[in-house]
Amino acid sequence: MTDNLVLNMDAYLPLRDVVFNTLREAILKGDLKPGERLMELQLASKLGVSRTPIREAIRMLEQEGLAVTVPRKGAEVAKMTLKDMEDVLEIRDTLDELAARVACSRISEEQLERLKQIKKQFEDSLQTQDVKKIAQADVNFHDVIYEATGNPKLVSLLNNLREQIYRYRIEYLKDASSYPTLIKEHEAILEALQSRDEEKVTHAMHEHVRNQATAVKNIIQQQE
Amino acid sequence: MTDNLVLNMDAYLPLRDVVFNTLREAILKGDLKPGERLMELQLASKLGVSRTPIREAIRMLEQEGLAVTVPRKGAEVAKMTLKDMEDVLEIRDTLDELAARVACSRISEEQLERLKQIKKQFEDSLQTQDVKKIAQADVNFHDVIYEATGNPKLVSLLNNLREQIYRYRIEYLKDASSYPTLIKEHEAILEALQSRDEEKVTHAMHEHVRNQATAVKNIIQQQE
């Protein structure tokens, strides 16, 4: 029998996951604003499903830190104060450093090659002025490093932390004056990884994240 | 009007939270074993509630990493391989070090005093042979440090990581031969915090966590 027709049964996703992804996207893109109420019936009718998958999705968002619910009052999009952001950035700094250090010894030649290409793509994206494209290219760059750690739990933690600052990072990337610095920092990280110099890698990554942290904090303070 | 009768309305907890806590406890205590199926109807009748709160609790456990669900198959208690545990311990090591470093500069005199008392309580608990009591006393010790960071997100992350290794840590604490080392390590951490020596604190904490990590890994290997 020909086994070329194993059409992927991954097509199915429970509605709760569809709803979860949809709401998460909406929150990160800013379509759902911090403090905005997440009313089950309203969301259900808007998304054309019943309350059940909505509720389950909300429970998941809650655990991701993207929503907050008060019993018998309902859920709302999580607000991020400057303090919250500082707390997240403090953790992210440390874990990104860990990821860099671990990746340094575990990254494969093939992954290094891919990182080099993606670094170029990032630089190209800076020309486009398309902020979301730039953000995605940056995400890709760091994802290679994350995956090189071979630690899936670390990867998902870092992705979660990144999510939480996404809204503000987008603002930061609108400022073209920071691009040269970004390029240099990526360069430094790549080179350090290529030479497998743990000291350099962690330092470069720390520098990179710290700069971003400062920028993000400034943006929040401006908004307040 | 007398305002002394503000009896706390916190008495109410949604069933989903009750179920969540119950299941989490059961998983951590080992009453629900890794790989064991979490069937909604069965749990519902056992806990005397309907499927709805059970399902929501499962979604929460899922995000905590304590349960894994396959669509249309159902949820089961997460299995922990040696690799999974190593991944968790790698993260925990780094974050505990971060917590120690941050706490070092932010811990109050009052908290230091409390830490000192709790350290004594821990030492007392070692005499009792009651493993769960010892584990709790150890948790208390570290909790003071966590809270001293003033970073709630870090606290909840560390609690979550601790949860994931709880089952194995219990085994580790059954071995009385490690007690003297534990006492010394706690002592070193406390002293370093009292002298506000960041270098010493992080080193002591790293040492402490690393020892525990090694022990936990040994236990898992024995079990396999």
Next chain:
DNA sequence: ACAATGCATATTGTATACAACATACAGAGG
């Protein structure tokens, strides 16, 4: 004997119904 098929059953996925509670507002009473 064995593979394929169909059927019964168990279980999850989703929708809906009902209950409990919160909120806002109007009206009664002071």
Next chain:
DNA sequence: CCTCTGTATGTTGTATACAATATGCATTGT
């Protein structure tokens, strides 16, 4: 005018009903 209370309404909390799918087993055909 103010306060309190009752009521109407909206929303969440929980239970249940129904649909779709997975699983195990018996049966059938070869």
